Amino acid sequence: MIATDTGRCPLPIPIGWFQVLFAADLKTGDAVPLRYFGKDLVAFRTESGAAKVVDAYCPHMGAHLGYGIRENAGKGPRVVGESLECPFHGWQWNGEGQCTHIPYAKNLPPRVARGESILGAWPVREINQQILVWYHPQGEAPTWEPEALPEAAAGNPDWTAFDIHEWEIHAHMQEIGENGVDGAHFHFVHGTSELPETEFQTFEEHKRKGKFVTRQPTPRGVVDGAIETCSFGTGLSIVRFSGIYDTILLANITPVEPEVSHAMYAFIQPSDTAESLGKTVGKAIIANICQQMEEDQIIWQRKQYFERPLLCDGDGPFAKFRRWYSQFLVESA
Ligand code: FES
């Protein structure tokens, strides 16, 4: 495990829906080890095609359920029907955490016989070509649902396949999220010529929406553009860039440890111009956003979280943002 508790930010891991995999990276019969939320987990896809996420350690003798043995060495363990087979003694566990088979037991342990959920099982949703899990430190059930984005549905012919970019960022999730309400940093960190203008910012229940209007200098003159963001909790965002070339970014960030976050960015653009404008302008837009992620990290990975920063009138709505964010910060039991 990485030493992560740097003490630069005292906040806990936020609750909510978070991406743990792209759906295409978990084929039927696959099992993969994951580390998120400061925990070891395993994702697997059953024969019927359902994605499941469970705690990593087999309740029998504690083997890690994410690593196969013998003919499965170097891969995940076997998936048998709807269950995952532990590599150590062959007990089988389903996505609800029940033990479905013990190959050599004459009498089942009572908890197994009663069909109890013994292995920790996580709520999973598969949506927008992503596999999401619900995190709550006390195991409370989801209080809202992720939303489907029709443009990002698998096989949508009007939009390109995902162009994926990922980063491991050594910063707490909230420090990354604050970027979205921080208009002033765009000029200094990213070199944009003018400060983007905020058309609106709303904070409602688990959703945060905002629209920036921009004026971008291009070889053909200044082009009016817009960046519209909708965040669902702290981990899932959809960002639409319009003006120069329509681009949709599914910008997801998942906590690995309190101060380590995994950013998974998936871009889609209109297919009809993918071979023309997409190759030049489209690619340049994506490269620019990725460049911004590199620039932001120079700040994020070293900054200190201040509960009471010294703000001025031209700063973004940090206080509002933090009030909204605080609904997701639940202390563990
Ligand atoms: S440790 Fe998993 S079956 Fe024994």
Ligand SMILES: [Fe+2]
């Ligand atoms: Fe930024």
